[in-house]
Amino acid sequence: MVSLSATTPFLLFTGQNSSTRILPPNSLRHNNNHRNIDHNKVACACIAPPPNFKSHDSSAINFNGLSKADHVNTAWDYEDDSDVLIECRDVYKSFGEKRILNGVSFKIRHGEAVGIIGPSGTGKSTVLKILAGLLAPDKGAVYIRGKKRVGLVSDDNISGLRIGLVFQSAALFDSLTVRENVGFLLYEHSTMSEDQISELVKENLAAVGLKGVEDRLPSELSGGMKKRVALARSIICDTTKESIEPEVLLYDEPTAGLDPIASTVVEDLIRSVHIKGKDARGKAGNIASYVVVTHQHSTINRAIDRLLFLHQGKIVWEGMTDEFTSSTNPIVRQFASGSLDGPIRY
Numbered sequence: 001m002v003s004l005s006a007t008t009p010f011l012l013f014t015g016q017n018s019s020t021r022i023l024p025p026n027s028l029r030h031n032n033n034h035r036n037i038d039h040n041k042v043a044c045a046c047i048a049p050p051p052n053f054k055s056h057d058s059s060a061i062n063f064n065g066l067s068k069a070d071h072v073n074t075a076w077d078y079e080d081d082s083d084v085l086i087e088c089r090d091v092y093k094s095f096g097e098k099r100i101l102n103g104v105s106f107k108i109r110h111g112e113a114v115g116i117i118g119p120s121g122t123g124k125s126t127v128l129k130i131l132a133g134l135l136a137p138d139k140g141a142v143y144i145r146g147k148k149r150v151g152l153v154s155d156d157n158i159s160g161l162r163i164g165l166v167f168q169s170a171a172l173f174d175s176l177t178v179r180e181n182v183g184f185l186l187y188e189h190s191t192m193s194e195d196q197i198s199e200l201v202k203e204n205l206a207a208v209g210l211k212g213v214e215d216r217l218p219s220e221l222s223g224g225m226k227k228r229v230a231l232a233r234s235i236i237c238d239t240t241k242e243s244i245e246p247e248v249l250l251y252d253e254p255t256a257g258l259d260p261i262a263s264t265v266v267e268d269l270i271r272s273v274h275i276k277g278k279d280a281r282g283k284a285g286n287i288a289s290y291v292v293v294t295h296q297h298s299t300i301n302r303a304i305d306r307l308l309f310l311h312q313g314k315i316v317w318e319g320m321t322d323e324f325t326s327s328t329n330p331i332v333r334q335f336a337s338g339s340l341d342g343p344i345r346y
């Protein structure tokens with residue numbers, strides 16, 4: 001899991017301009033009675049607008065033999081890559097002596113709903129952090145709309161699309177109201193008026209099925225509501241801009257700690273804010289693609305179309321969700337039966 005707590009929020013946001021930056025230490029404009037926010041822990045990255053792109057449905061690759069697993073890791077040469085938003089190419093990552101990622105490669109295409117699964121400690125959250133630009137690979141690279149990312153999100157040279165990371169903990173600012181949490185980046189980085197932001201916050205809360213909670217503090221919300229607020233915060237964007245670039249959302253265990261009913265609500269919300277879904281207001285969502293790290297079956301079944309199975313530092317299987325349960329791949333079968341070991345061993 002991404003190891004930031006609810007009290008150490010980190011908003012990752014890639015926007016439209018050509019530079020990246022850490023949010024400056026000013027405060028919410030509408031609130032003179034500043035509450036304490038550690039701005040150094042809040043990053044904002046702004047990037048160039050993406051070129052036009054076309055989308056088509058993804059085609060999954062399913063290898064049922066371990067001997068073919070290496071081939072999965074070189075499967076980035078599709079004929080038409082114009083719809084690839086993010087590509088992870090041959091990524092390696094170690095922490096100290098411990099090798100976690102050992103040549104991970106995959107692509108996220110426009111319109112996709114992708115899940116990353118695998119044993120605990122196998123590096124799923126590490127992959128998300130690398131996709132988000134919070135961690136740099138030791139070797140290999142992440143390509144954003146075909147352009148190699150150099151460095152982290154706080155560096156200058158990244159671009160392509162907005163990437164949002166939704167933390168397992170929701171990571172709301174405890175001392176800010178729901179309105180302030182959801183509108184945070186707009187208060188800080190847009191030219192929108194307070195009334196406009198307030199209206200937009202209301203709309204985005206409605207999109208995730210929340211009404212009348214704008215003035216509450218996070219401590220006054222249930223776990224499921226907090227996750228919805230986090231989702232509203234991740235989908236809100238400056239509607240006064242001429243072009244709104246596509247957005248990819250990365251969810252780290254979005255249903256962890258929720259009861260089955262609350263999980264279902266969040267899973268359906270994840271679907272609803274996607275471009276192929278309809279939000280609580282009946283409007284098409286605006287998330288181009290998303291990636292979910294999860295251990296939960298219901299999340300896999302309800303919110304994910306294509307799965308990447310990470311094991312011992314590599315993607316050892318990928319395919320459509322319904323193919324996963326019927327796969328004869330021994331590693332997949334072992335994982336599905338709960339008998340697969342956890343962290344990579346050397």
Ligand SMILES: Nc1ncnc2c1ncn2[C@@H]1O[C@H](COP(=O)(O)OP(=O)(O)OP(=O)(O)O)[C@@H](O)[C@H]1O
Nearest residue numbers: 001002095100119120121122123124125126127343
């Ligand atoms: N910043 C770090 N420093 C040192 N070790 C780390 C760091 N981040 C992750 N690790 C280690 O890397 C391994 C993979 O962690 P990661 O959180 O990516 O796994 P995961 O597959 O998401 O696990 P889980 O399913 O249990 O959440 C773990 O052994 C973890 O302890």
